[in-house]
Amino acid sequence: MNNILLVINREYTQRVRKKGFIFTTLLMPVVMLALMFAPALLSGIGSAPEAITVVDNSGKIAPYLIDHYSLPYVISPLPVDSLRTDTDVNTFLVIGEDIIENPTSVSLYHRGGGSIETETLIKDDIKNAIEARRLEDLQLGNLKELLGEVEADVVISSHKIDNQGNESSSNSLTSYLIGIAMSFILYMFIIIYGQLVMMSIIEEKNNRVLEIIVTSIKPTHLMLGKIIGIGAVAITQVIIWALLIAGFITFVLPGIAGDQMFAELAALKAGTLNPADATTDFGVLQVMAMLSSLSYIFSIFGYLILFLIGGFMLYASLYAAIGASVDNAQDGAQLQVFCIVPVIVGLMFAMTIGQNPDSSLATILSMIPFTAPMIMMSRIPAGVPAGEIISSLAILYVSIVAIIWFTAKIYRVGIFMYGKKPNLKELIKWARYK
Amino acid sequence: MDIVKADHVSKQFVGHKALDDVSLAVPEGSIYGLLGPNGAGKTTLLRIINHITAPDSGTVYFCGHQLTQADVNSIGYLPEERGLYKKMKVGEQAMFFARLKGMSKHDASAQLHQWFEKFGITEWWNKKVEELSKGMAQKVQFIITVLHNPKLLIFDEPFSGFDPINAKLLKDEILELRKNGATIIFSTHNMSSVETLCDEITLINKSHNILSGNVNEIRHRFGADRYQFTFAGDERSLLAAFGDRVVSNISSDRNEDGNTRMTLRFAPGTSLHDIIATANDTVALSSFSADLPSMDEIFITSVENNNRKS
Structure with missing residues (x-):
């Protein structure tokens, strides 16, 4: 037992003292905060929208085209042939004479790459224009006015409530983004720190330090000590990040935000803010509203640590078995596919599931230990029933015991095997050794 | 009394037999040579005596009782391919290994400083291992092996890679350790060192013990x-x-x-x-x-x- 502590202590202190560790630990929160606010801030900047030149041969569509902010239409009297060679015009739209009867006679020309978004927008606009024109041609009198009266603008205001019916301020887009960010952090930590475990084992195996250590400590204990020591480094990093972000929100944010923004933030929290009146970008406000709640931040990071411990232990023990079965980093890199693929599958499902956190697919994947950490972290910011969190964690932690039991057996045999890279059959054989 | 006794030890690896019914006895206080061609099974036998791997059959006795994990603290092992953590500082590293062997922080530090002074390497304490030359690292490794005053020292090919000066230093240290009561087992290809150092030998070939006994007796018998x-x-x-x-x-x-x-x-x-x-x-x-x-x-x-x- 004492020797496990010595191994943990060595792994931990050797790593946290490294300059690289200190540097990334301090720098990453800055990058994370920048990433959170960047989309909202960037959308305000944008470049000047480029106009679409329209050649309307039918003369029936142009009056119905309504400019978009990002996509104004310019009606051109010039013939198509001259536009083709006019390098000032990058994108132009040619509408056929029989457009009302034949909606397919539309062509879009662009120099360089076209944008799917632009194409979709134009398609919708022309569709609306044709429909409006056809309605008019039917000459049903004041149909347009009638339709206007019937039309309903639906705005959903979403409220999250718990089982007691208490409402909490939440924005599903923001929780989605936070969830994705958390999944991504998990993915990064599991892969990066898992690889550290693998590399550290390969190193010990190659320089034969291992043979000296195993005279004093059981291989299984050595493996556990290594995983726990390196895991502790990861946890340290997450805790420092949580504290840095909390510090930023408490001390730095009030300084840069300004009174106007705070008033709007308060209004948003109280539910009295009309998005149209806000001077600050509504997206930024929503992110701020969530982030400025310290208890929210700490609970998210709390869950992150629980799932990080679980996910890391699970994958790190696989990485340990891989490290023990190979002689060099190249062979290790090939075998680590077995770790990377499930983590990435988890992350990819997390991205889709984040949009629909209560689907049954979400629940199932939350109960599979290999995907559970990423999936759960993408769902938790939007709120998941406590029972589901507990059972997901329970399954995860029980599987860790089973996986470690299995991988320790491979590790124990593998660390003394040199030469040929073993195949799966041999690995299973190793695990069966007494 | 025999400090180590291997009784009909066999060990099988995937596809080949590393040791087949090998028995030997190492008298306490002796210098014991383990000889044999490459791949004969010497390292496997040393690992078994070190409790790193277990034999498939047969028993290893240490000081009269069956070898256990606890006995390993009375053994110092210098593996064939010597290694240290490259990025770790020499002093810290030596402390780590000493503590793994069950020494207290205080004892470990005191004894290490003594050894470092004896070898004239005190200024290396805060150097990283990767900054040391091969010979320097070997000295550090040797200190780590003998630091906890083990009753039994096991050196796997101790002379390979040593320059003549370090080899002499090592020979002198081995004799010194024996004088202080330790038993030394070493495997080697260096036959002149066997003649000058060993009291007894065992020759292993193709996983069998083919020759065991006192060096002088064997030489007289063959002579x-x-x-x-x-x-x-x-x-x-x-x-x-x-x-x-x-x-x-x-x-x-x-x-x-x-x-x-x-x-x-x-x-x-x-x-x-x-x-x-x-x-x-x-x-x-x-x-x-x-x-x-x-x-x-x-x-x-x-x-x-x-x-x-x-």
Whole structure:
């Protein structure tokens, strides 16, 4: 037992003292905060929208085209042939004479790459224009006015409530983004720190330090000590990040935000803010509203640590078995596919599931230990029933015991095997050794 | 008393047998050589004695009782391919290994500083291992191996890669350790070190123990009926004079002073008096002695004979 502590202590202190560790630990929160606010801030900047030149041969569509902010239409009297060679015009739209009867006679020309978004927008606009024109041609009198009266603008205001019916301020887009960010952090930590475990084992195996250590400590204990020591480094990093972000929100944010923004933030929290009146970008406000709640931040990071411990232990023990079965980093890199693929599958499902956190697919994947950490972290910011969190964690932690039991057996045999890279059959054989 | 006794130890790896029914006994306080060609199973046996791997069958006894994990703290092991954590500082690293061996922080630090002073390497304490030369790292490794004053020291190929100065230092240290009561087992290909250091040896070939015993006894046994002559005269006439009493002509070469030195093996039971008389009659004999074979010869003969048999 004492020797496990010595191994943990060595792994931990050797790593946290490294300059690289200190540097990334301090720098990453800055990058994370920048990433959170960047989309909202960037959308305000944008470049000047480029106009679409329209050649309307039918003369029936142009009056119905309504400019978009990002996509104004310019009606051109010039013939198509001259536009083709006019390098000032990058994108132009040619509408056929029989457009009302034949909606397919539309062509879009662009120099360089076209944008799917632009194409979709134009398609919708022309569709609306044709429909409006056809309605008019039917000459049903004041149909347009009638339709206007019937039309309903639906705005959903979403409220999250718990089982007691208490409402909490939440924005599903923001929780989605936070969830994705958390999944991504998990993915990064599991892969990066898992690889550290693998590399550290390969190193010990190659320089034969291992043979000296195993005279004093059981291989299984050595493996556990290594995983726990390196895991502790990861946890340290997450805790420092949580504290840095909390510090930023408490001390730095009030300084840069300004009174106007705070008033709007308060209004948003109280539910009295009309998005149209806000001077600050509504997206930024929503992110701020969530982030400025310290208890929210700490609970998210709390869950992150629980799932990080679980996910890391699970994958790190696989990485340990891989490290023990190979002689060099190249062979290790090939075998680590077995770790990377499930983590990435988890992350990819997390991205889709984040949009629909209560689907049954979400629940199932939350109960599979290999995907559970990423999936759960993408769902938790939007709120998941406590029972589901507990059972997901329970399954995860029980599987860790089973996986470690299995991988320790491979590790124990593998660390003394040199030469040929073993195949799966041999690995299973190793695990069966007494 | 035997400090280590291996009793019918066998170990099988995927596809090959590393040790097959190997028994040996290492007397306490001795320097014991474990010899054998590459791949004979020496390292596997040392690992078993170190409790790193368990034998498939057979038992290893340590100080009379069956070897347990706890006994390992009384063993110091210097593996064949020596390694240290490259990025770790020398002092910290030595402390880590000492504490793994169960030493207290205080003892470890005090003893390490003593050793570092003895080897004149105190200024390395805060250097990273990767900054050291190979010879320097070997010194550190040696200190780590012997630091906890183990009763038994196991060196796997200790002389490989050492320059002559470090090799001498190591030899002296091994003798010093034995003087202080430790038992030393080492495996080696360096036969001259076996002759100068070892009390007993075991020769392993193809996972079998093919020769065990006291070095002097073995050399005398292999050297029976072997005599060396130095003389002036014709070697062919001497051989002719001995006739079929000579079983084999082991070596003959000419000295700088023109004399011939010849080593011959005679048929068992050939009388010494007879041999000397014949030699004196035939050539001008300047010296005559019984010849002990080198460990090199014994090694090669035994292994080749064994390979021929199997």
